[in-house]
Amino acid sequence: MLFTVTVLGLSATTSFSYSQGNFTGVELSITSVAGNVYMIQRPGGGGNIGVQVGPDGVLLVDSLFAPLTDRLVAALKQVTEEDIRFLINTHIHIDHVGGNENLADMGVLIFAHDNTRLRFFEERSRYPRAGGSYAPQQPVAARPLITFNDTMSFHLNGEEVRAFLAPPAHTDGDSFVYFAGSDVLHLGDVYRTTGYPIVDIYNGGTLRGTIAAIDQAIDLAGPDTKVIPGHGLEVVGRDELVEFRDMILDIQGQVLSMIREGKKLDEVMAAQPTAAYDAQWTDDPGWGPVDFVPIVYYELGGSGRLADR
Numbered sequence: 001m002l003f004t005v006t007v008l009g010l011s012a013t014t015s016f017s018y019s020q021g022n023f024t025g026v027e028l029s030i031t032s033v034a035g036n037v038y039m040i041q042r043p044g045g046g047g048n049i050g051v052q053v054g055p056d057g058v059l060l061v062d063s064l065f066a067p068l069t070d071r072l073v074a075a076l077k078q079v080t081e082e083d084i085r086f087l088i089n090t091h092i093h094i095d096h097v098g099g100n101e102n103l104a105d106m107g108v109l110i111f112a113h114d115n116t117r118l119r120f121f122e123e124r125s126r127y128p129r130a131g132g133s134y135a136p137q138q139p140v141a142a143r144p145l146i147t148f149n150d151t152m153s154f155h156l157n158g159e160e161v162r163a164f165l166a167p168p169a170h171t172d173g174d175s176f177v178y179f180a181g182s183d184v185l186h187l188g189d190v191y192r193t194t195g196y197p198i199v200d201i202y203n204g205g206t207l208r209g210t211i212a213a214i215d216q217a218i219d220l221a222g223p224d225t226k227v228i229p230g231h232g233l234e235v236v237g238r239d240e241l242v243e244f245r246d247m248i249l250d251i252q253g254q255v256l257s258m259i260r261e262g263k264k265l266d267e268v269m270a271a272q273p274t275a276a277y278d279a280q281w282t283d284d285p286g287w288g289p290v291d292f293v294p295i296v297y298y299e300l301g302g303s304g305r306l307a308d309r
C-alpha cells in the first residue's frame with residue numbers, strides 16, 4: 001500500500017532550505033513505507049522522518065525544524081490517533097533535531113547516541129554547507145534525555161526497533177534505526193538519494209566511516225528491506241546502497257591514484273573525478289563536487305590543509 005496525504009494545502013511549495021528560514025507554505029506528506037512504518041517528508045525531501053505506528057504509541061526518527069512541528073503532528077494524525085511517545089535523533093543537524101523542544105513539551109522521550117547529545121552542548125552548531133554554516137545552540141529541553149553508547153532496542157508495536165551507532169560517517173554520532181518486523185532501515189544522513197555523501201568534518205564525519213557505514217547497511221539489508229534516506233523523496237533498497245557505495249569507492253580510487261602521482265588539489269579538481277556521476281548526484285545545490293572532492297583528497301592524505309572557508 002502506498003499513499004500520500006497532503007497536510008495544510010497552503011500556497012505553492014517553497015524550495016528546500018537547510019536554514020531555519022521561512023517555512024510558509026511548506027507542506028508535509030506522510031507515506032506508507034512497509035509494515036508499521038511510515039515516512040513524513042517535506043518538499044524536496046529534506047530531513048525525512050521515520051514513523052512507527054501501532055497500539056503501543058508512536059515512535060519518531062528525527063524531528064525536522066521547530067516551525068514544522070504542528071504540521072508534523074497534523075500529518076501523523078492522518079494515520080493514527082495514538083500519542084507520540086519516543087523520538088530517536090539520528091544526528092545533531094538542525095533539520096533533524098529542530099523539533100525536539102516542541103516534542104519534549106508534549107511529553108515525548110528523546111533518545112540519541114552519546115556523541116550526538118554532547119553536540120547539543122556546543123555554543124553553536126556548525127554544519128558543513130556553504131563551507132561551514134552555523135545554527136544556534138538548541139534549548140536545554142531539546143537535549144536527548146536518554147543516550148546509548150552502542151545499541152539500544154525498543155520492543156514496541158509487535159516488533160524490535162533497534163538503534164545503533166554507525167561508523168563515523170556523516171557525523172560521529174550517526175545512528176541507524178532498523179525496524180526488524182517491518183524490515184525498514186532509516187539511515188539518517190549517511191545515505192541520501194540527492195547527492196554525494198556529506199562528510200561533516202566539523203562534527204566528526206569521515207569518508208572512511210561513510211564507506212564502512214554503507215557497507216554495514218548493505219550487510220544488514222535483505223532483498224526486501226526498505227531504506228529511508230535522510231534526504232530524497234524515494235524509499236530505496238539494498239541495490240541503491242550498493243550503487244552509492246560503488247560510486248564513492250570509484251571516486252576515492254581515482255583521487256588516490258592522483259595523490260600518488262603527486263597531484264595537488266587544484267589538479268585533482270580539474271581532472272573531474274566525479275564527472276561520470278555528476279548528472280545523477282548533484283540534485284543538491286548545496287553539496288557538489290566542489291564540496292565533496294576536497295574532503296576525499298585531504299582524508300586520503302593529499303598535501304596541504306583543508307581550507308577553512
Ligand SMILES: [Zn+2]
Nearest residue numbers: 091093170189
Ligand atoms: Zn545531516
